[in-house]
Amino acid sequence: MITGMSGAGRRTAAHVMEDLGWYVVDNLPAILLPNLMGVAKVNGLHRVAVILDVRSSALVEQLPLTFSTLAGDGIEPEVLFIEATDAVIVKRQESSRRPLPLQGDGRLVDAIVQERRLLSTLRANADMVIDTSNLTVxxxxxxxxxxYGGERDQMVRIAIMSFGFKNGLPIDADLxxxxxxxxNPHWVPELRPMTGLSEPVSNYVLAQPGAGDLLxxxxxxxxxxxxxxxREGKRQLTIAVGCTGGKHRSTAMSEELARRLRATGYHVGVIHRDLGLE
Incomplete structure (x- = not known):
């Protein structure tokens, strides 16, 4: 189930999942989910994603009954919640010139507040939350x-995100x-133009006292x-590694941590959030 704030990137997520081979249904009322699962089972569809666009409190109220019905059929939906800050949503909506579902004739900011309130319980119980405020498409x-690119197994999937503290904490990080x-390699003239993805910077950072110990x-x-x-049902973990600007130390340490964890057998992805912003 793909849900979250309007303007945060729900449909971008859905398009990616379609490309990965998922059967994606857009804007299906929650009460029809059991019917969809029945059709999927008959037709041998094993990976189904539904975009849930919460347009009213009535739709939210249908969710507990819907989830209970699905549980009775042995189905436990995984909820992916996409969100962004109010300021980012306002900017995106003004750029697209489209009103929010709950806006009507009212103000955009009031619609955002109402939608966030309606979705608060669903967000609190989501299996994975992604904040797209500082993410590109x-x-x-x-x-x-x-x-969601492969069959789920019994290991937690880890996303490692490098970032710069001067650009703000990633609010969707677990650790x-x-x-x-x-x-800081910034103060080494020959290393300053490079990033933590380059071998000279990586070697410099990893050779510093404490770097290997931390890893x-x-x-x-x-x-x-x-x-x-x-064991607790959490299969997605985001680890954020931060330095001042997100260019040298955090990038090099994130790459090395990812390499080590992959060697241990974990599914690991790396995102350098602030690389290029300096």
């Missing part, structure tokens, strides 16, 4: 492809680690936490 597509304790501890931490997440 391609970055969102990468997140979706990583999470945030600060690597500003490492010397070792993060590996151990995942060994402790990941099985617990799976």
């Amino acid at each position: 391609h970055q969102l597509g990468s997140r979706i492809a990583h999470a 945030v680690f600060d690597v500003r304790f490492l010397p 070792d501890e993060l590996e151990k931490l995942m060994g402790i936490m990941a099985p617990g997440y799976v």
Whole structure:
């Protein structure tokens, strides 16, 4: 189930899932979900995604009964919630010149507040929340492809996001680690123009005291936490690694952490949120 705030990127997520081979149904009333699942079963459709566009409180009220009916058929929907800040939604809606579903003749900001209130319970119980405020379309597509591009297994899927603290914390991160304790390559003239994706910067960062120790501890931490997440039904984990601008230290450390976790057997994707913004 793909839901979330209007203007946050629900349909972008749906388009990516279509490209991944999912059968996607747009704007289906929640009460019809059991019927859709019956049709899917008869026709051998194993991966079905539904965009749930909450347009009224009545539709929200239908969800508990709908979920209960699906549970009776042995179906437990996974909910993907797409959101963005009010300011970003306003900017996007003004650019598209389309009103929000709940706007009517009222103000755009009031419609956003109402929609966020209606969706609050659904967001709180979502399996995965993605905040698209600072993501490009391609970055969102990468997140979706990583999470839903293959058959689900018994391991948590990990998204590692490098970022710069000066651009704000990623609010959809489950774990945030600060690597500003490492010397900044920005102050090394020959390294300043490069990024953490380059070998010279990566070698410089990883050679600093404490870098390897932190990566070792993060590996151990995942060994402790990941099985617990799976037991609790959480299969998507976002780890944010931050430095000042998101160009050197966080990028290099994120890539190395991803390499180590992949070698351990985890499904890992990497997003460099602020690379290129400096």
